[in-house]
Amino acid sequence: MADELIPPGWSYNPASWAQRLPIVGLALLGFAIAGYLSLYQMGVFATVWEPFFGAGSRKILNSGVSRILPVPDAVLGALSYLADAVAGIIGGRARWRTMPWIVVLFGLAVGPLGAVSILLVVLQPVMFSAWCTLCLSSALVSVLMIGPAMDEVLASLQYLKRERDSGRSLWRAFWGLSDKRAQQQVSHVG
Amino acid sequence: MWARLINLALGIWLMAASSVLRYGEPARTNDYIVGPIAATFAIIAISEATRGVRWVNALLGVWLVLAPWVLGYxxxxxxxxxxxxxxxxxxxxxxxxxxxxxxxxxWSILWRRDPKRH
Structure with missing residues (x-):
């Protein structure tokens, strides 16, 4: 029964809840950190927690770069974390083959969020000669999510490649439309 | 695992080194950029499915050997x-x-043509 959830040639199911829930937990942690920083940037809190770098957090969070867009950068971060959490939750334990679109979306949300985080980490000392503890923590959280999220993306991409190689529609497979037949085949075999 | 953690420590050290050892440009900016990137790929490479991205750090390692001559330390x-x-x-x-x-x-089979099918 559980075997049909494991991708061919894999030793485990990357879409199992044990694999996905820790990533969702990290995303919610990131959302909490970025949400707190957003509230500071929007003036809800007058001060920001900074145990190590003195005026660093204030300098970074009020910098020109943080206001380059219409909304403060932490707001975008918080929304990205929320998107990660939602994309991590949607779909069942076979979603690498029943819903490749959400898995690919999940990978696309987690990957670039990590890239932007690292860019912001590089900018802190180079442009402002300052560090911001919670900004670094948020970046760490987004980087921690990347590796654990990518195995599921790999399983989906391998599935899509198999579908295309066997002459079926890549488009239908991507949206999970060709999977009914695959499930029937599996149940016959089982 | 320990290899990735050492790599991570090297990246974090580069982020802190210029403050601890009090050195200036151009080494400081170089290490501020290389450090977080190295730490990032060390963390991603902890996961078995993405172990291959550790080679980014080999490239960064080559750059750290070349940088003093290119940037003029x-x-x-x-x-x-x-x-x-x-x-x-x-x-x-x-x-x-x-x-x-x-x-x-x-990941490599994604780019491989399947000889059975074509």
Whole structure:
């Protein structure tokens, strides 16, 4: 029964809840950190927690770069974390083959969020000669999510490649439309 | 695992080194950029499915050996510092570490044509 959830040639199911829930937990942690920083940037809190770098957090969070867009950068971060959490939750334990679109979306949300985080980490000392503890923590959280999220993306991409190689529609497979037949085949075999 | 953690420590050290050892440009900015990137790929490479991205750190290691000459570091110990960290990154990258799981052929089969089908 559980075997049909494991991708061919894999030793485990990357879409199992044990694999996905820790990533969702990290995303919610990131959302909490970025949400707190957003509230500071929007003036809800007058001060920001900074145990190590003195005026660093204030300098970074009020910098020109943080206001380059219409909304403060932490707001975008918080929304990205929320998107990660939602994309991590949607779909069942076979979603690498029943819903490749959400898995690919999940990978696309987690990957670039990590890239932007690292860019912001590089900018802190180079442009402002300052560090911001919670900004670094948020970046760490987004980087921690990347590796654990990518195995599921790999399983989906391998599935899509198999579908295309066997002459079926890549488009239908991507949206999970060709999977009914695959499930029937599996149940016959089982 | 330990190889990735050493790599991570090297990256974090580069982020802090210019403050701890009090050195300036151009080494400071270089290390501020290389440090977080190295730490990032060290963390991503902890996961078995993405272990391959550790090779980014081998490239960063080469750059750390070349950087003193390309950017013109002005002290011998700064050149040594950058080179030693660069070589250390190379060595830990060469350590693949244990892979206990199977991934259906991994990332490389995505680019391989299936001879059975065509």
């Amino acid at each position: 002005d002290s011998a110990w700064l050149i040594l510092h950058s080179s030693v960290i660069g070589i250390a990154m190379w060595i830990v990258t060469a350590v693949r570490g244990t892979i206990t799981q199977d991934f259906g052929g991994g």
